[in-house]
Amino acid sequence: MREIIDDIFDIEGSVLITGVLVGGKQVDIAISEAGTIVGIDEKNGARDAVEAEIVVDGSESIAIPGLVNTHTHAAMTLLRGYADDMPLQDWLTQKIWPLEAHLTGDDVYWGTKLACLEMIRSGTTAFNDMYFFMDRAAEATDEMGIRGTFAHGFIDLSMEEKREAEIKATETLVSHIKGLGNPRLTAAVGPHAVYTVSPDGLSWCAGYAKEQDIGIHIHVSETEKEVVDCVAQYGKRPPALLDECGCLTPRTVAAHCCWLDEADCRLFAERGAHASHNPASNMKLAVGRAMPYHHLKDAGANVCLGTDGCASNNNLDMLEEMKIAALLQKFSWNTQTLLPAGEAIGIATAGGARALGIGPGTLTVGAPADIVLIDRRKACTTPLHNTDSNLAYACNGSAVHTVLCSGRFVMYDRVVPGEAAILKGAAQAAAALVQRAEEAE
Numbered sequence: 409m410r411e412i413i414d415d416i417f418d419i420e421g422s423v424l425i426t427g428v429l430v431g432g433k434q435v436d437i438a439i440s441e442a443g444t445i446v447g448i449d450e451k452n453g454a455r456d457a458v459e460a461e462i463v464v465d466g467s468e469s470i471a472i473p474g475l476v477n478t479h480t481h482a483a484m485t486l487l488r489g490y491a492d493d494m495p496l497q498d499w500l501t502q503k504i505w506p507l508e509a510h511l512t513g514d515d516v517y518w519g520t521k522l523a524c525l526e527m528i529r530s531g532t533t534a535f536n537d538m539y540f541f542m543d544r545a546a547e548a549t550d551e552m553g554i555r556g557t558f559a560h561g562f563i564d565l566s567m568e569e570k571r572e573a574e575i576k577a578t579e580t581l582v583s584h585i586k587g588l589g590n591p592r593l594t595a596a597v598g599p600h601a602v603y604t605v606s607p608d609g610l611s612w613c614a615g616y617a618k619e620q621d622i623g624i625h626i627h628v629s630e631t632e633k634e635v636v637d638c639v640a641q642y643g644k645r646p647p648a649l650l651d652e653c654g655c656l657t658p659r660t661v662a663a664h665c666c667w668l669d670e671a672d673c674r675l676f677a678e679r680g681a682h683a684s685h686n687p688a689s690n691m692k693l694a695v696g697r698a699m700p701y702h703h704l705k706d707a708g709a710n711v712c713l714g715t716d717g718c719a720s721n722n723n724l725d726m727l728e729e730m731k732i733a734a735l736l737q738k739f740s741w742n743t744q745t746l747l748p749a750g751e752a753i754g755i756a757t758a759g760g761a762r763a764l765g766i767g768p769g770t771l772t773v774g775a776p777a778d779i780v781l782i783d784r785r786k787a788c789t790t791p792l793h794n795t796d797s798n799l800a801y802a803c804n805g806s807a808v809h810t811v812l813c814s815g816r817f818v819m820y821d822r823v824v825p826g827e828a829a830i831l832k833g834a835a836q837a838a839a840a841l842v843q844r845a846e847e848a849e
């Protein structure tokens with residue numbers, strides 16, 4: 409068994425998954441050596457599509473597209489449980505930012521390794537990350553075999569000197585990521601928020617993203633204070649300010665979006681910007697309002713899903729996040745029919761893939777073979793009256809047993825290569841980080 413498992417992570421060949429449940433039907437999924445779905449068919453049709461090097465029996469599994477986590481600070485896994493139960497501003501300024509001042513590139517490497525391990529274990533194959541030392545985050549992600557979009561968290565606090573340094577850091581990261589030439593790793597520009605980046609900084613970010621043909625990743629309208637302060641300072645709400653600076657584009661992923669009004673939602677739709685819902689973080693930091701999913705949907709804006717960092721969630725489980733999103737929407741807007749199970753899965757898969765530009769995010773011919781197999785032999789998958797319901801409401805990440813990204817196995821039968829070393833390395837890095845911070849006090 410061990411040998412077969414070790415082998416499966418190294419084989420770069422075609423794959424056939426037989427008899428797996430997709431959308432209530434038992435199908436075969438054929439995957440090319442290049443990592444694309446080339447056949448998906450009932451009645452053994454896909455078996456002819458590829459001479460498979462690896463055949464996986466899918467008869468005890470449900471297959472879904474890889475989950476896409478559209479808002480993370482992956483290396484914040486090291487800060488998991490470091491500061492909880494505080495308001496956002498105090499949490500950031502009193503606890504998180506002082507500790508982050510002591511972060512090193514090695515910390516980010518180990519924190520991101522741990523994040524990838526956790527994401528793979530719970531079925532995530534792509535994430536949109538904003539943090540520091542992002543070359544090391546990309547290195548960790550490359551080793552783990554999943555997809556990442558990496559943005560340096562750009563914060564200028566309206567100081568020209570800081571802005572110049574952030575511009576340099578952003579340019580260095582983008583050319584580094586592009587230089588790797590790895591299709592799983594992409595760069596983005598990451599202006600942190602309207603309360604930490606000046607209009608000049610935002611305009612530079614927009615221009616650079618356009619020039620480099622890459623995305624923008626930003627926090628938008630997370631708290632009421634952010635909106636009120638923005639109106640007081642600039643005479644307009646955050647989305648209008650961002651739009652004026654050129655930051656609302658079809659390549660923009662805006663995290664949180666809790667305090668959007670209906671006009672903001674229409675502006676998002678008009679510009680093609682993507683709204684990333686982060687319900688667990690929003691509830692934990694008690695930001696006071698849920699993303700207006702119904703207004704975004706009515707306006708025709710794309711909604712996707714994210715966990716935010718592990719200091720405000722405190723895990724990266726997208727199956728759990730789906731349930732939290734679906735429940736929060738119903739509860740907040742007093743509407744039982746809002747964000748039903750199928751739509752919750754949709755924002756976690758197709759919505760996210762669209763936001764990050766990584767294919768359709770569906771199990772269809774031509775799509776990247778980012779595939780998650782969920783165990784049918786679990787309490788949470790028994791009975792299976794409606795698989796969408798089981799996935800959105802009953803399961804969490806522990807039901808995931810096998811994960812492919814771009815046609816390569818990153819977890820097989822719950823084994824992720826190197827897990828013990830990752831847990832040890834990350835725990836050591838976290839302890840040393842806190843110790844350095846305490847010594848500096």
Ligand SMILES: O=c1[nH]cnc2c1ncn2[C@@H]1O[C@H](CO)[C@@H](O)[C@H]1O
Nearest residue numbers: 481504508538539540561627716717
């Ligand atoms: O919910 C949040 N709102 C605002 N900032 C956040 C949140 N979570 C993490 N960060 C902070 O964003 C920066 C990313 O580069 C980091 O400083 C991180 O701590």
Ligand SMILES: [Zn+2]
Nearest residue numbers: 627663716717
């Ligand atoms: Zn965030």
